[in-house]
Amino acid sequence: MIRLGVNLDHIATLRQARGERYPDPVQAALLAEVGGADNITCHLREDRRHIQDRDVFALKDTIQVPLNFEMAATKDMLDLAVKVRPHAVTLVPEKREERTTEGGLDLAASREVLAAATKRLRDSGILVSLFVEPDVKAVTLSKELGADAVEFHTGSFCHKMAATTSTRAQKPLVQRLIDAAATAHHLGLQAHFGHGLNYTNAHWLQVVSHAEEANIGHAIIGRALWVGLKDAVSEMKRLLNDPAFRPLWD
Numbered sequence: 001m002i003r004l005g006v007n008l009d010h011i012a013t014l015r016q017a018r019g020e021r022y023p024d025p026v027q028a029a030l031l032a033e034v035g036g037a038d039n040i041t042c043h044l045r046e047d048r049r050h051i052q053d054r055d056v057f058a059l060k061d062t063i064q065v066p067l068n069f070e071m072a073a074t075k076d077m078l079d080l081a082v083k084v085r086p087h088a089v090t091l092v093p094e095k096r097e098e099r100t101t102e103g104g105l106d107l108a109a110s111r112e113v114l115a116a117a118t119k120r121l122r123d124s125g126i127l128v129s130l131f132v133e134p135d136v137k138a139v140t141l142s143k144e145l146g147a148d149a150v151e152f153h154t155g156s157f158c159h160k161m162a163a164t165t166s167t168r169a170q171k172p173l174v175q176r177l178i179d180a181a182a183t184a185h186h187l188g189l190q191a192h193f194g195h196g197l198n199y200t201n202a203h204w205l206q207v208v209s210h211a212e213e214a215n216i217g218h219a220i221i222g223r224a225l226w227v228g229l230k231d232a233v234s235e236m237k238r239l240l241n242d243p244a245f246r247p248l249w250d
């Protein structure tokens, strides 16, 4: 079974747009749990554009499934993570001007910072995942840095899949994820996936033998406008775990 992590950042985006107390990410998390979310994900950005510090504490205190806390590897964020003690931290690169997290970590360039952050979090009993591009080199380096998991940035995969309907062109795109996840599995790292996954592409993860978790936000929150959050979550969970799905090239 592929676990579904539901990212609630955009519930907070809507709240912050008006500076009100609603809609509340904690209330959303409880509905997502009812819909079958296996974990709840939130990203506390340096500019606090959506999730706020108190949301992270409130989510940790309220939800019954594990909390996956996304953050940059800065001292302030690490201090906060150690206080909150989520089940997992996913370390992500962060640029203020970006609309969303637009790529994976540059592991080689931030080697010392990431190794120290990973150690500090793991010493506090927190599982550490590194958000990386789906390539074998990034997985090997993640292992060297001491991570427990890698989350593969699926942004480029999703864009390219949307641009083609040819099975011949789709197969190598999926194969890249399969190879990256197989390397992770071989090195004892969990393989997670996230960014840009939606109701027209997430089912492909079922072809990736070692895919363990998908973290999905924008598409689920968007779909919730039409069908409600509980159903939006359960539809996605079914899509990720559909025994009838076979790729056309099989």
Ligand code: PXP
Pocket (backbone or CB within 6 Å): 007, 043, 070, 090, 092, 100, 101, 131, 151, 193, 194, 195, 196, 197, 215, 216, 217, 218, 219
């Ligand atoms: N995983 C990580 C590490 C992210 O930073 C994000 C948000 O960019 C997501 C998953 C969710 O992406 P999306 O909102 O496109 O589903």
